[in-house]
Amino acid sequence: MLSKKAKYALKALLYLTKNADRGLVLISEIANSERIPRKFLEAILVDLKTQGVLQSTRGKNGGYSLAKDPSQVSVGNIVRMIDGPLAPIQCVSHLYYRKCDECLNEETCEIRLVMKKVRDATAAILDTTYLSDLQKINVLVNEEPL
Known part of the structure; x- marks a missing residue:
């Protein structure tokens, strides 16, 4: 969240x-x-x-x-700066990885596999959305007729 x-x-x-x-x-x-x-x-x-x-x-x-052009600042980087990793659990984090103490096998852990999908989908969206994109989205939404 x-x-x-x-x-x-x-x-x-x-x-x-x-x-x-x-x-x-x-x-x-x-x-x-x-x-x-x-x-x-x-x-x-x-x-x-x-x-x-x-x-x-x-x-x-x-x-x-x-300090940077809005097209150079991704939402993902800002969220990481403020909140830390995007991964919902540490065992799927790229930068803050830590094995779960109770995990017997990471390769077959169903929870890890679904949380990796969550992390990948979240990163795919946030890391390719820039401040300049957010501004464009707002303009497009506000220009659409009701």
């Missing part, structure tokens, strides 16, 4: 993507527009800056902006 922190991170990044032509954006603007608690958002943006996704400037004319 996607954590609230990861959801807020994606919402903030999408807001910055939509407003990239404006340059720096204030935390308060993002928080108000996206209905994210400001203190929580501050911590998220610092994490994203540390990871190299955002850049910021302090001071009167300061704020945040994307």
